[in-house]
Amino acid sequence: MTAATATAKYDGTGAFPEAEPAARAPRQRGMQVAVTMILVAGPFVGLVIALWMLWGRGVGLADIGLAVFFYLLTGFGVTVGFHRCLTHRSFTARPALRVALAIAGSMSFEGDVITWTATHRRHHAFTDRPGDPHSPYRFGTGPVGQLRGLAHAHVGWLFGSDPIPTSPQRYAPDLLADRSMQRVSSAFPALCVASLALPAAIGWALGAGSARAALLALLWAGLVRIFLLQHVTWSVNSLCHLLGNRPFTTRRHDRATNLWPLAVLSLGESWHNTHHSDPACARHGVDRGQIDLSAGLIRMFERAGWVSGVRWPSAARLERRRRLPVDVAAQVPGRSPVLTPAPDGAARATST
Ligand SMILES: [Zn+2]
Numbered sequence: 001m002t003a004a005t006a007t008a009k010y011d012g013t014g015a016f017p018e019a020e021p022a023a024r025a026p027r028q029r030g031m032q033v034a035v036t037m038i039l040v041a042g043p044f045v046g047l048v049i050a051l052w053m054l055w056g057r058g059v060g061l062a063d064i065g066l067a068v069f070f071y072l073l074t075g076f077g078v079t080v081g082f083h084r085c086l087t088h089r090s091f092t093a094r095p096a097l098r099v100a101l102a103i104a105g106s107m108s109f110e111g112d113v114i115t116w117t118a119t120h121r122r123h124h125a126f127t128d129r130p131g132d133p134h135s136p137y138r139f140g141t142g143p144v145g146q147l148r149g150l151a152h153a154h155v156g157w158l159f160g161s162d163p164i165p166t167s168p169q170r171y172a173p174d175l176l177a178d179r180s181m182q183r184v185s186s187a188f189p190a191l192c193v194a195s196l197a198l199p200a201a202i203g204w205a206l207g208a209g210s211a212r213a214a215l216l217a218l219l220w221a222g223l224v225r226i227f228l229l230q231h232v233t234w235s236v237n238s239l240c241h242l243l244g245n246r247p248f249t250t251r252r253h254d255r256a257t258n259l260w261p262l263a264v265l266s267l268g269e270s271w272h273n274t275h276h277s278d279p280a281c282a283r284h285g286v287d288r289g290q291i292d293l294s295a296g297l298i299r300m301f302e303r304a305g306w307v308s309g310v311r312w313p314s315a316a317r318l319e320r321r322r323r324l325p326v327d328v329a330a331q332v333p334g335r336s337p338v339l340t341p342a343p344d345g346a347a348r349a350t351s352t
């Protein structure tokens with residue numbers, strides 16, 4: 001069964017009809033599980049050790065400062081670089097900045113730049129229907145299916161349970177044809193090492209050559225920072241398709257939501273309903289008070305002349321996509337009412 005056939009059979013509430021699994025050697029699958037375990041469990045082990053070392057002693061300002069610095073560096077690498085620049089082409093960056101952003105994003109332990117881009121483009125092509133690599137609706141909209149789906153969308157999908165692996169040839173041919181992106185992609189293992197070694201080296205230098213200072217910086221600005229950023233990014237895949245509101249229209253079955261509590265930590269990515277409604281738009285937090293730090297950074301790059309052709313939101317385009325209160329929508333032909341997620345995962349019209 002192809003993804004298209006599976007979609008035709010999908011009713012919007014049941015589990016996804018399974019597409020036929022691709023033939024994958026058990027050794028290849030085992031390798032993927034092992035590598036993913038290191039990338040996912042490693043930062044968690046770091047968190048446990050860091051908390052144990054912190055117990056009763058406090059944590060140094062230098063460690064917190066370094067952790068915030070590396071969080072922003074690698075976080076913007078993912079949101080501004082991987083996501084808005086490379087996946088959705090919301091703006092054109094100068095070649096050096098494009099490479100720098102791809103390097104920064106690769107240091108987030110979220111996979112190499114080409115695989116990340118291909119997977120995310122596939123997520124937009126099949127959002128919340130068969131073919132989506134990480135939809136929380138994969139196992140249906142009942143309470144058990146929803147819990148399983150949440151675990152799958154958050155982290156389970158990384159372990160290769162997808163019946164059809166994402167093809168970079170199909171979803172990211174532009175990056176495959178770009179030699180600089182190919183180089184950054186093959187440097188992924190080295191960039192993971194650098195993501196840990198750099199904070200440790202800076203901590204060592206700031207601590208006048210103390211091994212303990214290097215270790216604390218490695219834990220807080222390395223492993224704990226990676227752990228937090230990974231789970232914030234994955235929460236956009238899981239929570240931002242389940243909780244929150246949906247002020248803008250999206251494609252059929254697409255249940256992406258705006259979830260304000262994650263706005264700052266996700267650097268603006270949790271305005272996810274707005275993003276799914278207009279994926280190429282460079283700003284995701286478009287309404288008053290919606291903090292979008294990534295859009296702020298793109299604006300700074302634009303002022304500095306480092307990026308061009310930024311696709312900023314247009315008021316007319318936004319208004320065409322905005323859902324109206326249910327009583328108003330009834331009066332306007334072709335306009336959709338506001339939707340909020342119901343406990344069973346189905347979106348319902350509300351008058352709020
Ligand atoms: Zn999404």
Ligand SMILES: [Zn+2]
Binds near residue numbers: 087088124275
């Ligand atoms: Zn996207």
